[in-house]
Amino acid sequence: MSNEWPLWEVFIRTKGGLSHRHAGSVRAPDAELALRHARDTYTRRLEGVSLWVVPSAQIVASDPSQGGPLFEPAESKIYRHPTFYHVPDSVKHL
Amino acid sequence: MYTTELQKQPSRPVAESKAEKEPQELVDAFEARVAADEFIEPKDWMPAAYRRTLVRQISQHAHSEIVGMLPEGNWICRAPSLRRKAVLLAKVQDEGGHGLYLYAAAETLGTSREEMIEALHAGKAKYSTIFNYPTLTWADIGAIGWLVDGAAIMNQVPLQRTSYGPYARAMVRVCKEESFHQRQGFEIMMAMANGTPEQKEMAQDALNRWWWPSLMMFGPPDDESPNTAQSMRWRIKRDTNDELRQHFVDVTVPQAEALGLSVPDPKLKFNDKTGHYEFGEIDWSEFWNVVKGEGPVAKERMSARVKAWDEGAWVRDAAAAHAAKQHAAKQAAE
Numbered sequence: 540m541s542n543e544w545p546l547w548e549v550f551i552r553t554k555g556g557l558s559h560r561h562a563g564s565v566r567a568p569d570a571e572l573a574l575r576h577a578r579d580t581y582t583r584r585l586e587g588v589s590l591w592v593v594p595s596a597q598i599v600a601s602d603p604s605q606g607g608p609l610f611e612p613a614e615s616k617i618y619r620h621p622t623f624y625h626v627p628d629s630v631k632h633l
Numbered sequence: 634m635y636t637t638e639l640q641k642q643p644s645r646p647v648a649e650s651k652a653e654k655e656p657q658e659l660v661d662a663f664e665a666r667v668a669a670d671e672f673i674e675p676k677d678w679m680p681a682a683y684r685r686t687l688v689r690q691i692s693q694h695a696h697s698e699i700v701g702m703l704p705e706g707n708w709i710c711r712a713p714s715l716r717r718k719a720v721l722l723a724k725v726q727d728e729g730g731h732g733l734y735l736y737a738a739a740e741t742l743g744t745s746r747e748e749m750i751e752a753l754h755a756g757k758a759k760y761s762t763i764f765n766y767p768t769l770t771w772a773d774i775g776a777i778g779w780l781v782d783g784a785a786i787m788n789q790v791p792l793q794r795t796s797y798g799p800y801a802r803a804m805v806r807v808c809k810e811e812s813f814h815q816r817q818g819f820e821i822m823m824a825m826a827n828g829t830p831e832q833k834e835m836a837q838d839a840l841n842r843w844w845w846p847s848l849m850m851f852g853p854p855d856d857e858s859p860n861t862a863q864s865m866r867w868r869i870k871r872d873t874n875d876e877l878r879q880h881f882v883d884v885t886v887p888q889a890e891a892l893g894l895s896v897p898d899p900k901l902k903f904n905d906k907t908g909h910y911e912f913g914e915i916d917w918s919e920f921w922n923v924v925k926g927e928g929p930v931a932k933e934r935m936s937a938r939v940k941a942w943d944e945g946a947w948v949r950d951a952a953a954a955h956a957a958k959q960h961a962a963k964q965a966a967e
């Protein structure tokens with residue numbers, strides 16, 4: 540019997556004001572049961588106030604071997620950080 | 634236990650990875666990352682032998698959590714009070730959760746949950762030997778929480794820094810949940826040890842029966858663990874079996890003393906020079922027999938597990954049929 544339930548990724552908002560964060564995965568036949576399983580599996584101790592479940596197959600991920608071309612260009616652009624700029628100490632609120 | 638190779642032969646990672654002709658620059662980069670304590674994530678390149686070792690270890694760990702529910706689940710209906718029942722139910726539910734986190738972590742390596750579960754039910758997969766011992770009295774539930782979960786914690790805490798990201802993250806979650814397991818067990822032992830003479834005797838008897846199997850949970854001695862060095866180098870394992878076992882004895886003996894119970898080892902004695910306890914010989918032939926499935930209740934455990942799975946089949950089928958029907962109705966409406 541190979542009608543294995545699809546995999547879902549579970550995201551939890553731990554408290555109001557914070558983003559949802561990845562917690563793990565569950566297998567479930569549909570979205571409704573995925574939510575229930577996520578609740579039973581990942582929030583038995585008040586870990587969250589809100590849950591997202593997303594079919595794992597729907598997630599598009601970057602390729603780790605392309606990490607260099609993707610992320611390294613930002614390395615040389617240090618002028619994107621406030622510490623790049625020199626201003627006299629005597630000048631306030633900058 | 635969970636990092637224990639339950640096979641006597643060394644696996645052949647070195648020779649095999651050569652046969653698989655893995656590009657040397659990838660292997661070198663991987664080894665360097667692991668040596669620098671970086672985490673390896675599912676889509677990163679990894680040697681096939683690293684992947685295989687992890688699949689075996691994580692699935693074995695997951696199976697241990699799942700089978701581990703059985704000896705205790707046995708006592709939920711017979712817990713002596715509503716409080717104890719609620720606590721035991723919560724603990725057993727946690728163990729089920731641990732199994733699920735771990736199956737999910739193993740699945741990121743390309744194995745399927747179905748495959749793992751089928752292997753378990755077919756008797757092809759291993760799980761911790763400790764769960765093939767029977768739970769005869771309520772004191773056994775105390776001894777399991779105190780000793781078995783205690784040993785599990787000792788094994789799992791270092792795994793929070795294991796090199797494979799999804800496994801490490803699952804361990805962080807598991808470790809957060811484990812400490813109540815051990816404390817509730819110790820509390821049961823305290824209640825029994827301070828109860829009637831009969832209750833104290835039950836507590837002592839449980840300690841007598843669970844002590845040696847708990848020490849075996851850490852796996853064979855280091856000189857008989859041929860794969861330890863490789864696993865340590867890959868940061869899949871962070872301490873050796875003997876190191877963890879010694880640490881367990883060192884922290885647990887004073888706890889037994891606090892309970893007023895005696896550890897069933899006439900050779901046990903504290904060595905002032907080393908600051909460690911010395912303890913007697915472990916009967917490894919018993920361990921290997923249990924690994925081979927000759928534990929006192931091994932068959933009972935597996936048949937209980939398969940029965941639960943089979944009896945739940947209609948629920949899984951109904952849920953899948955419902956999902957298919959909803960999906961079809963939604964498509965028709967579009």
Ligand SMILES: [Fe+2]
Pocket residue numbers: 698727728731785807811
């Ligand atoms: Fe557990």
Ligand SMILES: [Fe+2]
Pocket residue numbers: 728782785811814
């Ligand atoms: Fe536990």
